[in-house]
Every structure is written in structure tokens, then in C-alpha cells.
Amino acid sequence: MLKYRQEIGASSSRSAGFGGGRAVVFKGAALMGAAALISKALGTLQKIPLQNIAGDRVFGIYNAVAPLYQLLLAIVSSGFPVAISILVAEREVHGDHSGAGRILRASAMLLFGYGAVLFVPMWGGADVVAAWMGDTEAAQAIRMSALALWVVPVMAALRGYYQGRNEMLPSAASQLSEQTVRVAGMLTLLAIGWHYGWGDAKLAAGATAGSAIGGTAGLAVMVGIWLRERRGVQVVRRLGSLGGQASGEWTSLQALMRRLIMLAIPVTLGALAVPMLGVVDSFTVPRLLRAAGDEQAEAMALFGLYSRGQPLVQLVVMVAGAMGTALIPALAAARLHGDKAAMREHATFVLRFAWALGAAAAIGLAALAEPINVMLYADDEGTRTFALVGCTALAGTVSALTAAVLQGLGAVRAPALFMLAAAALKAALNAALVPAFGIAGAACAGIAALMAAALLGTGAVRRAAGAAMPARRTAGIALALAVMAAVLVPAERGAASLLGPLPPRAAAAALALGGVALGGAVFLAAVLRFGGITARELRALPGGGALAAKLQALRLLPRD
Template sequence: MSGQPDSRLGKASLWRGAAVMGIAMLVSKVIGTLQKIPLQNIAGDRVFGIYNAVYPLYQLLLAAVTAGFPVAVSLLVAEREAAGDREGAYKVLGASALLLSISGAAGFVLLWAGADLVAGWIGDKGTAPAIRMTALALWVVPLMAALRGYYQGLGRMLPSAVSQLAEQSVRVAGMLLLLAIGWQLGWADPELAAGATAGSAIGGAVGLAVMGLYWLREKRERSGRQKKSAASVESSADKWQLLDEQDERNGLLAIVRRLSALALPVALGALAVPALSVVDAFTVPRLLRDTVGDADALAAFGLYSRGQPLVQLVVMVAGAIGAALVPALAAARVRGDGSGLRQHANITMRTAWSLGAAAAVGLVILAEPINVMLYADDNGTLAFALVACTALAGTVNAIAAAVLQGLGQVRGPMLFMLAAAALKAALNAVLVPPYGIAGAACAGIAALTAAALLSAVAVRRATGAAAMPARDAAGMGLALAVMAAALVLAERGGAALLGPALPPRAAAAVLALGGTALGAALFFAAALRSGGIRARDLRALPRGEAIAARLRRWRLLPRGE
């Protein structure tokens, strides 16, 4: 009886920690995604293009060095803690810190020494200073990843959450400060871009400092505590045996081997995400040089990159929705409930296609006012609208990847994205020379759509999910048509009314934000009334019955539902 409160307290603490970590990750990703907008506003499209050409390379190398290690470290630390072996947990931290520090140093040397070579691959020598500045972050970020994994293994999510928020906030603040200084001193575009990318090192240093403060405080507390009794260690012998029955597992080399074995599959999967952006960085500017010239190639690449922050934001939200829906699907799989598995998979994938289509249609119709609102002019609006089309495929990819990973199929999403990257490279070579950035955007639509279709087929095969019924598809199509018609009328009518009354950017902001709210409300209302979203779908969600009852009272659900 006495153990029950502790158990409940432990579960509550676990959920609080997960919630804190989830919120911190969401806020950090929003900051990291939207920080590109003030960068373009302050420095212009060429600096924006340099940044978008260089930063994916840093993300790729950082993923190769650190991806998977926080999870691997947290797993091994949690095992040692469960066995009552705090010294073993310290050894895991030491081994991971050493391994990641060496890897980060090697990555720094590669980027710093090879900056001119990589700039040649991109097609503009002006990117070399920015490449060197991003390399500085590799001195601090890998060690920070090791410390975050350590505290997550202890079940203490607050240090990682605080570190993430501090890192991203200071990164953006440092970027803006250096841009302001450079602008006042008259720096050239390559130097401004280098100042922007240096924010990663500044933010990483602050994030590492936060983790270091937590570590120093723990070290002081540890020095004042008595060692655990031998009986406590003996009582954990059974758990200890489950970890590894080899005596040498406490050795540094054994820990490094196990960390690498756990982290490598995750790292390979993480490489697939920035691979698509790296393909663009290494192909689009070079291909544009033949049509717009050396001086304007990266400026055009900056225009091409304008729509990406919003698409990334949509995909990030989709990934969060997918992560929220996956536990019910995984629970049905564990129970052996095939019917429940199919039902949850159907709802999850219908959500992916519906939300992705609504986001894509809305962004395409509102492309011009959004472009003006965010970037002060309508340059590159066609490419912006074409890039916005990838919101559909990106949403399906994100949610399908979450489903497949929840089912234990981690290689599928990675292979699909790598195939998409290869297809993107081939299509860039064909479409960019004649069509410029519009061709690059069309290549992205084709490549990501191919990956989305492969992912959807993989989910159907893994779960037995059926295709969307014709009646439901018709209802969703009607909802999209209602939303699109309303947005077209609102955009044209609003432009005529607001244009003479407000400055262009203010008028665009009213149209963009008002259109987004109107479009979302009309889409969901029409989807509910037309049968695109049904009561049975809502009932499968947490508190779904109460949601369905409320919507029925508001007459958004038909009476028969």
C-alpha cells in the first residue's frame, strides 16, 4: 500500500517531465524556424540565400555527429540508475562526452579546413566565411547533447528544456545582434551571412553553459552525500544482470561501443531529413548561375527559400499531431487488436492528408499577402506558392513516419527520404536550367510527393488500413473547395478595400492573418457538415465523445452522426 503513492508520484513526475520537454522542443523549433524571417528582412535575399545554402550542411554534419546520442545516453544512464549504479551512470556520461567531443572536433576540422572546397561545391566562394562560422558550433553542441542525454536518463527533463530554450533564444538574439552590428559597419553580404551563422556557436555555448551549471550543482550535492549502502546495490543485482553480463561492460571502450550501436540507426535516419536541403544547396545555386549569373544566383536561392519556414512550421505541427496519435495505435498493436490498429491508422492517415491539403491550398491562395507580410515585397511569389504545395507531402511524410516508427519500422521513412533526395537532385538538373527557382520548387513537389506515397503505402501494408471511402473523400474535397472559394473572394475583395487605406505590408498582414483564420474555420466547419470528418473519427480521440456531443449541439455535426 505504501508503494502506491510513490508509484503515482513517479508517473506524474514522468508525465510532467515529458510535457516540459515537449513544450520546450516545440517552442525551440518555432523559434528556429521563424528566425529566418527577420534575417531576410534585415540582410536581404542574397544573405538569406547564403544562410539557407550553408545551414543545411551544418545540420547534416551535426546530425551525423550527435543524432541518436541523447537517446542512447539516456537509455544507458537510466539502466545504471535502475540498477543503483550512479558511478556507472557517470562513466556513461564520461564516455559519451569523450566520444561526442572527438566527433565534434573532427567535424569542425572538416568544415573549417574544407570551407573553400565546400563553397566551390555550392557555387559561390562568398559562402566560405559562413561555413567556417557554423563549424565553431561543433566544439560545443556535441558535448551539450551528451549532458542532455544524461539528465534525461535520470528522468530530469528540466535541465534539457531550459538548455534548449536558452540555446535557441540566444542563437537568434546573437544572430540579430551581429547582423545589426554588421549593417552599421557596412559589412559585405558574405560577412553578414557569417555573422548570422555564428549565432549557432553563440547559442550552443550558452546552452552548454546552462547544462554545465546543472552539472556543477549536482557535483556539489554529490560530494556531500553518503555513498549508497552495499545492500542497496545487492538488491539491484537482478536488474544489473539484465544490462550486460560481461564484467568489462564498465570499461570505456565497451560503453562507447554500446552507445554507437544504439545511436547509429537513429543517426542514419536523422541524416535523411537535412539531405533534401543539402541537395538543394549543392545544386540549385550552381544551376542558377547559368541563367541569372554568379552575382544573383544566391539572391535567387534566397527567394526560393522564402516559403520554406512556413512549410517547415506546418510539417512540425503535423509531426506533433502524429506523435500524439501514435500511442493509441501502438497500444492497439501491443494488445493484438487488429481492428483497433486499422481504425487508428485510418484516422491518422486521413488526418495527414486532410490537414496537409488544407494547409497547402491555404498557403497557395494567400501566397502573395503572406510573402509581402513576411518579406516586405512580392518577389518570388510564384516560387513561394509552389514551395507551399509541398506542405501536403511534408505533412503526410511527418505523420506516416511517426506511425511507422511507432510500429518499429524505422528504416522505411529514412529510405523514402533518401530516395526523395536522389530524385530531387535529378529533377533539379532537368528543371532548374530552363525554369529557374520555379523548376526547383516543382522538383521538390515531385520528390516529396513520391516519398509521401511510399510512406502511405507502407502504413497501409503495416496496419491493413483502407483507403479513404469515396463518400468521405467527397466530403473532404467539398470542404477544400468551400475554403478555397472563400479565400479567393476574401483575398481579392480585401486587397481592393484595404489597399488604399493601409500601407502595403499592413494590408498584407490583415489579409494573411485574417484569411488564415477564416480558411481554417470554414474548412473544419464544412468538413464536419459534409461528412469529411465523422463522429466515429472524433470518438476515437481522447475525450472524443464529449467533443462530438458539443459539435452536435453547435449543429456542426449532422443529426445522424
């Protein structure tokens, strides 16, 4: 791997395939990061209109099926594109374009076979899987989500191929097309189903069918770029020759497939950890609710209520992860230069940032749970559970940022192991708490399991980088959080009485949005004034010098 990195670094200034320099590499990374952020935001926020149109039971079925689909595709959408890009980059460095083409053929054949093999049991065994989930009417949704297995794996192979050539625009365009068309397709099918009076099972199937529709659009973009690059006719001839490969060529492809699998395994194991938590809930919470006496439809509707807070938590964690990722290059550079003092300083700052931002988000979501619930979902059902789920924003944020730090320090397996341990703990706590406390018990189990992963990640960062949480800085953050809560809770209650004449959803929107703005402003001002973040730490960030000067001019940030 070290030799590979040296080859890439030496060739970055001379290889046309790599864009001709470090600036292009950074631009490509920024483009992929922006596309991923927008795609994830679309994928998260589309759940809100789904619940508004179809109701809590359909929302519950969708949230039960989606983690299973995400788990099955995590292998091809995470590990394999990285593995493919590594092998293609190796060939491009040496100018072996035909070798890069063979890697693409091998990966496309391998991943198409993977999708086809998984499609058969998922389609044929949908009724059994739905029964395991606790709602037999989820079977149609499982079958519709299985259709994506025909297109998404091949799309992942093409994305990895272009990323290996350091051409990020095709992958970014494919990601955005996939998510945009997926959301549009889902909403269109929901509107059609609502107009024609479809039942819950068909509505949920229409929602999950959006994955196959979006995957087809994303694949079409990649294939269109590929065909245009190779002038169509030549590609058709190459495709036609795949079935008649000579034995030597087929042996070469098999060897490439084996190497791809070995390279993909480490990244894949990490990618499987996060959707595993969702799968645990899908296969335990509805069944445990039914065992406690709820009917099938009622149990899945309760699971939908339980899922209401998750899109916002996912959004918070996603934004925090994107912000934290910007801090990781400095940490990685310090590690490569052997600068332990800088490693400790950067890791300490990220830890403090993670706990402060996560705690602020958790307090805000818990305090504003009722108006946010009404604003997004039109009623206040399940508000207590919504508030409890909102509290997982703390542990989720810390886990996301500590995982990024550990990867920057070279410890790539530890975050995956922590999340897998959290999934096992979540299953055990669900079994203990859901029968007695229902969906509130499932939310409490999530808080405990994710907090365990967050504490493990924090401990690993402290050991790996010597990071610490200085008492003075920690006290400043705690005081800022207390001030935020002290201002936000009475302000929300007072504003609620003033907004009484407005329609309920409009009043809730004003309360929620105003509360988020107020809480964020108060927390930021307090954490700066009380020393939670120093001017010196801000100056160490990209563009932090100018920001620190402006904050000091506004007297929000004490001078050194």
C-alpha cells in the same frame, strides 16, 4: 530491448531517478515535447527577420549553409542522446550511479572527439565547400557554423544523461536557452553588421555564428546544473582524472563508446534523411543557376527567394507533426495488445487527418502567396515560387505523420529510406528542371520528390495496419477543400481592392491573416458537415467526447 523495457516498467514505481511513476514520465515527455516545439518554432521563424534585415542573398547563403551544419549535428543531436539515455536508464534501474557516470564520461569524450574531428575539415575546407555550393563568399558562414561543433556535441551528451535519469527539466531548459540565445545573438550581430556596413559575406557569417553562441548558452545551462548537483570541487577532481585513466578503466570506456555507436546508428540514419533534402538543394540549385548564366551573387539571391516559403512550410509540418504525435500512443497501445481493428481504425484516421490538413495548408499557402510574401518579406518577388514551395506542405505533412505512424507500428527504418529516396529524386529533378525553369523548377522538383515520399509512406501504413481511405470520408474532405478554395480566392481578391488605401505591407498583413482565419474556419466547418470526420472518431481521441458534444450542439457535426 524487451528486457530493458520490462525493467524500466517495473522500476518506474520504485526508482527515484525515474520520478516515481507513469504520471511523471508523461509529464516529462510533455515538457520535452513543449520545449522542442517552442525551440523549433523559434528556429524556423527567426529566418524572417534575417531576410528583412540582410536581404535575399544573405538569406540564401544562410539557407545554403544551415542544412550542412544540421546534417553534421544530426548524429549527435538525435541518435546519441537516445543511446546515452538507454544506457544510463539501464544503470539507474540497478542503482549503479557510478556506472551512469562512466557512461556520461564515455559519451562526452566520444562526442567531443567527433566535434573536433569534423571541425578541422569544415574550417579548413570552407573555401572548397563554398565553391561546391556555388558562392565563394559562403566560406565565412561555413567557418562560423563550424564553431558550434566544439560545444553542441558535449551538450547532447549531457542531455542524454539527464533524459536517461528521467529528469527532463535540464534538457528542456537547455533547449530553450540554446534557441533563445541563438536567435538573440544572430539578430544582434546582424544589427551591428548593418550599422557598420558589413558586406553580404560578413552578414551571413554573423547569422550563422548564432549557432555557436546559442550552443554555448545551452551547454552552460547543462554544465551549471551538473556542477551544482555534484558540488563543483568533486566534479573538477573527476575531470582532472580523465586524462590519467587506468588501462582497465580506459578499456571500459572504449567498450561503452562502441556500444553507444551501435545503439545510435538506427536513430541517426532516420535523422539524416530530412536535412539531406536541404543539402541537396544547397549543393545543386545555386550551381545550376550559375551554369544557366546567372552571376554568383545573383544566383545566391535567387536561392534566397526560393527559400522564402520554406519557414512557413516547416512550421505547418512541425505543428501537424506535434498534433499527430498525440495520436500515436493509442496506436502503439493497440499494437502491443494485438488489437488489429483498433490499429486499423487509428491508422486510417491519422492518414485522413494528414492528407486533409496538408491539402488545406497547401491550398491556403498557394492562394495567399502574394499577401504572405509581402507581409513577411516586404515585396512580392518570387511569389510564383513561393506558391509552389507552399504546395509542399501537403507532402511534408503526410510524410511527417506517416513516419510517426510507422514508428508507432515498429517500422522505424522505412520513413528514413523514403526520405533518402526523395533526396535522390530531388537531385535528379533539380538537374533536369533548374537550368530550364530556374527556382520555379527547383520548387516543382521539391513537390514531386516529397510527394513520392508521402505516397510511399501512405502505402507502407496501409500495408502495415490495413488502413484504408473510405470513399465517403475522402469525398467529404475533397468537397470541403473545394468549398474552402471557392470562398478564399474571391474573398482575397475582393478584400485586396478594399484595403488599397492602406500601406502595402499593412494591407498584405490584413489580407494574409484574415485569409488564414477565413480559410481555416471554412475548411473546418465544411469537413465536419460533409462527414470528413465523424463524432465516433472524435470521441476516440483524448478529450474528444466533450469536443464532439460541443460541435454537435453548434450543429457543425452531424449526430451518429
